[in-house]
Amino acid sequence: xxxxxxxxxxxxxxxxxxxxxxxxxxxxxxxxxxxxxxxxxxxxxxxxxxxxxxxxxxxxxxxxxxxxxxxxxxxxxxxxxxxxxxxxxxxxxxxxxxxxxxxxxxxxxxxxxxxxxxxxxxxxxxxxxxxxxxxxxxxxxxxxxxxxxxxxxxxxx
Numbered sequence: 001x002x003x004x005x006x007x008x009x010x011x012x013x014x015x016x017x018x019x020x021x022x023x024x025x026x027x028x029x030x031x032x033x034x035x036x037x038x039x040x041x042x043x044x045x046x047x048x049x050x051x052x053x054x055x056x057x058x059x060x061x062x063x064x065x066x067x068x069x070x071x072x073x074x075x076x077x078x079x080x081x082x083x084x085x086x087x088x089x090x091x092x093x094x095x096x097x098x099x100x101x102x103x104x105x106x107x108x109x110x111x112x113x114x115x116x117x118x119x120x121x122x123x124x125x126x127x128x129x130x131x132x133x134x135x136x137x138x139x140x141x142x143x144x145x146x147x148x149x150x151x152x153x154x155x156x157x
Contacts, residue, residue, distance in 0.1 A: 001121070002026060002120060002121065002122075002123050002147070002148075003026070003027060003121045003122065004021075004026065004027040004028065004029065004121065004122045004123070005017050005018065005020070005021035005026055005027070005028050005123055005125055005144075006028070006029050006030030006031075006064050006067065006068055006122060006123070006124050006125070007028075007030050007064065007124065007125045007126060008030060008031065008032050008033075008049075008057070008060045008061060008064055008126070009030065009032040009036065009038060009043040009047050009049045010038050010039065010043075010057075010083075010129050011038055011039050011040050011129050011130040011131070012127060012128050012129040012130040012131075012132070012133055012136045012137065013073075013074050013075075013125065013126060013127025013128055013129075013133070013136050013137075013140050014125065014126065014127070015047070015137075016136065016137035016140035016141060017074075017125035017140055017144065018030075018047050019137075020140065020141050020144045020145075022046075024144075024148060027048075028047065028048055029047075029048040029049060029050070030049055030050070030060075030064045030067075030124070031049065031050055031051075031052050031059075031060040031063040031064050031067070032047075032049040032050070032051055032052070032060050033051065033052055033054065033055045033056060033057055033059070033060050034051045034052055034053060034054055034055045035051070035055055036049065036051060037055050037057075039129050039130075039131055040130075057083060058083075058086060061083060061086060061087050061090060061126070062090055064124045064126070065087060065090050065091050065094065065096055065098075065124055066094060066096075067122065067124075068096070068120075068122045068123060068124035069096075069097070069118070069119065069120040069121055069122050069123065070096060070097035070098065070099070070114070070118050070120045070123060070124070071087060071088075071091045071096060071097070071098045071099075071123075071124040071125075071126060072098075072099050072101065072114075072123055072124070072125050072126070072143070072147075073087055073088055073098065073099070073100045073101070073125075073126045073127055074101050074102075074125065074126075074127040074136070074139060074140050074143050075100065075101075075102045075127050075128055075133065075136070076102060076103055076128070076133050076135075076136060076139060077102055077103070078102050078104070080100060081128075082128070082132070083126070083128075083129075084100075084126060084127055084128055087126040088100060097114070097118045097120075099111070099114040101143055103139065107143070108146050111143065111146055111147055111150065112150055115147065115150065125140070125144075127140065
């Protein structure tokens with residue numbers, strides 16, 4: 001059962017996941033770059049994020065992958081680019097479970113299998129920024145709603 005959602009606080013998928021956690025009374029947090037740096041300026045204090053020593057996005061990505069039981073990358077399309085690709089590569093490098101979900105008919109089944117085969121209390125959620133994926137927030141909420149529905153039916157470990 002997911003007890004905590006973490007992300008880097010960037011616009012788009014990251015904040016959508018944190019907002020979803022808040023709305024569903026699930027603990028939220030994670031690591032963000034020094035200065036609470038994001039593409040739209042300073043990340044609001046509403047999000048319980050800790051700052052890394054550096055302003056580098058890759059450092060916060062590495063720390064969020066490291067500090068979670070698994071990572072869920074949510075994108076609008078099958079191809080991973082930029083920070084989302086780096087997130088997947090880092091998760092593989094340090095042997096952390098990672099699932100990439102994108103809009104297709106199969107993603108609900110991928111979610112079910114991923115959570116049945118991995119024990120996940122802390123979930124890192126990543127994906128594109130708002131500027132690179134307009135409307136990604138809606139898909140993030142849809143995916144996390146599906147995850148919650150499955151977990152309430154006790155199909156998750």
